[in-house]
Amino acid sequence: MSDSVLFQALVYLAAAVLCVPIARRLGLGSVLGYLIAGVLIGPHVLKLVGHGAHVMHFAEFGVVMMLFLVGLELKPSLLWELRKPIFGLGGLQVLGTAAAVAGAALAFGVDWRLAVAVGLVAAMSSTAIVLQSLGEKGLLKTAGGQASFAVLLFQDLAVIPILAVFPLLAVGAVTAPAAEGSSRPGWLQALFVFGAVGLIVLAGRFVVRPLFRLLAETRLREVFTAFALLLVVAIASLMVTVGLSPALGTFLAGVVLADSEYRHELESDIEPFKGLLLGLFFISVGAEIDFHLLVERPLLVAGLLVGVLALKAGVMYGIARGFGLDRPGRWLTALGLAQVGEFAFVLINVGEQQRVWGAEVSRPLVAVVALSMLVTPALFVLLERVVLPRVSGGGAARPHDAVAHDDAAVVMAGFGRVGQVVGRMLRMAGHPVTVLDLDPAMVDLLRRLGQSVYYGDASRLDLLVAAGCARAKLFVLAIDDPEKSVEVAELVRRHFPNLPILARARNRGHYYRLRRVGVAGIFRETLGTSLELGEAALRQLGSRAHTAHRVALRWREHDEAALEDMARFTGEDQSVWLAEAKKALENFERAMRDELTGVSTGEKDPGWDNETLRAEVKGRAAPPTTTDQAS
Amino acid sequence: MAGRRILVQLAHPVLERSRVNRRLAEAAREVEGVTLNDLYERYPSLRIDVRREQRLLAEHDVIVFQHPFYWYSVPALLKEWQDLVLEHGWAYGAKGHHLDGKVTLNAVSTGGPKEAYQPEGYNRFTMRQLLSPWEATARLCRMRFLAPFVVHGALGFETAEQVAPQVHDYRRLLEALRDDAVDLERAAAAQLLNAPLDAVLEAKEVSA
Numbered sequence A: 001m002s003d004s005v006l007f008q009a010l011v012y013l014a015a016a017v018l019c020v021p022i023a024r025r026l027g028l029g030s031v032l033g034y035l036i037a038g039v040l041i042g043p044h045v046l047k048l049v050g051h052g053a054h055v056m057h058f059a060e061f062g063v064v065m066m067l068f069l070v071g072l073e074l075k076p077s078l079l080w081e082l083r084k085p086i087f088g089l090g091g092l093q094v095l096g097t098a099a100a101v102a103g104a105a106l107a108f109g110v111d112w113r114l115a116v117a118v119g120l121v122a123a124m125s126s127t128a129i130v131l132q133s134l135g136e137k138g139l140l141k142t143a144g145g146q147a148s149f150a151v152l153l154f155q156d157l158a159v160i161p162i163l164a165v166f167p168l169l170a171v172g173a174v175t176a177p178a179a180e181g182s183s184r185p186g187w188l189q190a191l192f193v194f195g196a197v198g199l200i201v202l203a204g205r206f207v208v209r210p211l212f213r214l215l216a217e218t219r220l221r222e223v224f225t226a227f228a229l230l231l232v233v234a235i236a237s238l239m240v241t242v243g244l245s246p247a248l249g250t251f252l253a254g255v256v257l258a259d260s261e262y263r264h265e266l267e268s269d270i271e272p273f274k275g276l277l278l279g280l281f282f283i284s285v286g287a288e289i290d291f292h293l294l295v296e297r298p299l300l301v302a303g304l305l306v307g308v309l310a311l312k313a314g315v316m317y318g319i320a321r322g323f324g325l326d327r328p329g330r331w332l333t334a335l336g337l338a339q340v341g342e343f344a345f346v347l348i349n350v351g352e353q354q355r356v357w358g359a360e361v362s363r364p365l366v367a368v369v370a371l372s373m374l375v376t377p378a379l380f381v382l383l384e385r386v387v388l389p390r391v392s393g394g395g396a397a398r399p400h401d402a403v404a405h406d407d408a409a410v411v412m413a414g415f416g417r418v419g420q421v422v423g424r425m426l427r428m429a430g431h432p433v434t435v436l437d438l439d440p441a442m443v444d445l446l447r448r449l450g451q452s453v454y455y456g457d458a459s460r461l462d463l464l465v466a467a468g469c470a471r472a473k474l475f476v477l478a479i480d481d482p483e484k485s486v487e488v489a490e491l492v493r494r495h496f497p498n499l500p501i502l503a504r505a506r507n508r509g510h511y512y513r514l515r516r517v518g519v520a521g522i523f524r525e526t527l528g529t530s531l532e533l534g535e536a537a538l539r540q541l542g543s544r545a546h547t548a549h550r551v552a553l554r555w556r557e558h559d560e561a562a563l564e565d566m567a568r569f570t571g572e573d574q575s576v577w578l579a580e581a582k583k584a585l586e587n588f589e590r591a592m593r594d595e596l597t598g599v600s601t602g603e604k605d606p607g608w609d610n611e612t613l614r615a616e617v618k619g620r621a622a623p624p625t626t627t628d629q630a631s
Numbered sequence B: 001m002a003g004r005r006i007l008v009q010l011a012h013p014v015l016e017r018s019r020v021n022r023r024l025a026e027a028a029r030e031v032e033g034v035t036l037n038d039l040y041e042r043y044p045s046l047r048i049d050v051r052r053e054q055r056l057l058a059e060h061d062v063i064v065f066q067h068p069f070y071w072y073s074v075p076a077l078l079k080e081w082q083d084l085v086l087e088h089g090w091a092y093g094a095k096g097h098h099l100d101g102k103v104t105l106n107a108v109s110t111g112g113p114k115e116a117y118q119p120e121g122y123n124r125f126t127m128r129q130l131l132s133p134w135e136a137t138a139r140l141c142r143m144r145f146l147a148p149f150v151v152h153g154a155l156g157f158e159t160a161e162q163v164a165p166q167v168h169d170y171r172r173l174l175e176a177l178r179d180d181a182v183d184l185e186r187a188a189a190a191q192l193l194n195a196p197l198d199a200v201l202e203a204k205e206v207s208a
Helices: A005-025 A030-041 A053-073 A076-081 A083-107 A112-123 A127-137 A143-169 A186-218 A221-241 A246-257 A263-288 A291-296 A298-322 A327-336 A342-353 A359-391 A417-428 A440-448 A461-466 A482-495 A508-517 A527-540 A545-569 A574-597 A611-618 B021-030 B050-059 B076-085 B132-140 B160-178 B184-189 B197-207
Strands: A410-413 A433-437 A453-455 A474-477 A501-505 A521-524 B006-010 B034-038 B062-068 B103-109 B149-151
Touching: A005 A030, A005 A263, A030 A127, A030 A263, A030 A359, A053 A127, A053 A143, A053 A221, A053 A246, A053 A263, A053 A342, A083 A112, A083 A143, A083 A298, A112 A143, A112 A298, A112 A342, A112 A359, A127 A143, A127 A263, A127 A327, A127 A342, A127 A359, A143 A186, A143 A246, A143 A298, A143 A327, A143 A342, A186 A221, A186 A246, A221 A246, A221 A263, A263 A342, A263 A359, A291 A298, A291 A359, A298 A327, A298 A359, A327 A359, A342 A359, A410 A417, A417 A433, A417 A474, A433 A440, A440 A453, A461 A482, A474 A482, A482 A501, A482 A508, A501 A508, A508 A521, A508 A545, A527 A545, A545 A574, B006 B021, B006 B050, B006 B160, B021 B034, B021 B062, B021 B103, B021 B160, B034 B050, B050 B076, B062 B160, B103 B132, B149 B160, B160 B197, B184 B197
Parallel strands: A410 A433, A410 A474, A433 A453, A474 A501, A501 A521, B006 B034, B006 B062, B062 B103, B103 B149
Antiparallel strands: none
16 A cells, blocks of 8 residues: 555655645744654654655655756856855865865774765755745845855855766775666766766757747747756756766756746746655655664764764854854854755765765765754754844844735835835825835834835745735735846736736846736836936926927837837847847837927927918918917 | 717816716716727826827717816816817818818816806806807817807716716717717707707707
8 A cells, every 4th residue: 555656645745735834834944844744754753654765766856956946047147246155155165164074084083085075975055955944034135145045056066076076986995786877987987977068068058949949939838848847857867877966967957058048937847846846855855864873873873963063064154254244144154054965965875876885874974964954944943043133233034024914905015215105105095005025124114114014025925815915906016126026926926817916127128027927017117217317408408398308208108119019029039139129229219319300200299380380371372261370 | 870980088187086077978988989088097197199189080970078167168188189189281271181070069067057157147258158269179170060068067066866967968969979860050059059959859850
């Protein structure tokens, strides 16, 4: 019975559905919920599932997909922007932690190769847990959150060279039966790594993108999704065949496709699979924890766990301090990144295949890594409730406000420069507004001024529901960050399809993205100001006020028409788009020139212009009946 | 035959506070064959799309200007509309023939009572006299100008029931104009369309 796939699915899904909401309600985060679910259904408690190994194998795909998504996010421009924290903070963290852990291992008399390998494994933190926790707690935008992100990014990158180095660390003495695909000598294996990497880069550049274009033209969404999945699965298979981590391959593919025009479609296609499989992954990690080992050698496991956490936190704190991070930031990175992450499982796995170590090393390693992940949410709670309130001036870390379930007609996301004007205007006109904003200082200030503003992340469905989206008449999207804004727009469109959205757009790109999501009312935030300034400039240069005003109004009309017109070409080739944009610009400028100068073009308002009337009158001997229009 | 197409050019800057015009407009909107063009709703910043307005005029046979009477004239946007849309060479002049033969009238609400708009009343002038600029405009554009449909004493109305008879008459008038059941000669000669409404409509029915 317990072998049937249906029963297994039942157990896993039920465990997740029961444990995750409870964990979140308790403020522990979804990752801990999954881990606890895994422990509960695992071989040591309820015995509903056996050792999670085969499920883990399947669930590792969640990690694979997560890395693909991480890769997709990793545009070269972002890398460049964050180069200092990524390579400085991240580089030092990986090297420093690896050295510290390896040093400790050496001190206990471990072979140097094994020590280095264990050090490298320990340097990894959990991208999944940390990013999800930071996101849930609204800490991602803080200095510490950004630093954590940079370090995690570097770790993601570092996996590649580490995987390449691993074969060279194989301890010759171990004579375990050769795992599949790893019977090659180290140098040949290294060659395979670079060969496979090259293949992925080339294929991503020259094969995958045209294929995407072809499929996008069919307009069959499920085919597109299928291809996105196929791509990930295919790369993973290739990687397994050459004896490499599938995660590495898909990560690379993600980077290669990061600047493709299909990035967002890919992201939204893969995202739900990733979420589900990642959950499964955490459950199987929970199920995987070897409690026998814990019982047999509790001191060893506990010692290793505490040692690793302390070393990692210590190294990170020192580095963060050296980089001038504020105190909350230092503590956030130190405690937040102290766990050993899911990459470690991948590395441990590979290490076993590459005969870096045998089961007697990998079993306690897996246990320590899993436990370190298990205690992470507890560390975050400690950080949030105990450490941060002491080291910061308050407000750096706070839970989302409980939104009073009021039935405001309007729900507004973002209460910055744009949102404040709109929100206050609506309130003054007698429409209650529920506002969600993520800037703690701003929220506090506005509340002291008597505004009902809630601290909360509008990209969370539960908050949108609590804010009353189901009954609201209007959703005002005034978030300045385009990524977040589009995310929220998508969420609202999906879950409240009948709720009209009025959105602020930062620029044309943002405008088109909101438009694609299906937002009908989009307002570019700088347009109004620019028109007013232009109008003032024309007046300064001698135009009559009314004329200048009408020029500005007409400019807006032309500009909006051109913007809508160009929307047809956003999916096209760059060259087609450019040609059309150039044409539109020329038309636009000609029309505006006529407005300003052309007396006889018919583009201005001849009702106020008596040229033709004068001509007609001059052409006749006697004044006709039509001369009573004064000039 | 499909009947005459009617364009109601509604000009009211605060329609939501209106007692008469809002209800008249609702009635007009429901009459088949009527296009209601809510000018203040369409042009909130008073910037009129001249080409669109001219297209609308060309597409209709009867043009009704529905508005409150502000200082014995029309709200500002309708004056602007007049200035810009009725272009020389399009609406009038040697080459302007787009409005030739169309029928036009004003549907007006006034605050004062009917008696005020008499030579002996406190406003001194009749509605037709005060609307003579519109009559002159119609003539210059070679349109047939009818007597106005006037709802007097609009300030006194509170409930929908009080306006109901006028709303009913307005609907009848629009339907009759659509169905070509109006004696245009009599309608052009009358002081107001309201008082002799039955006469104007019945006369045509008898003669038909």
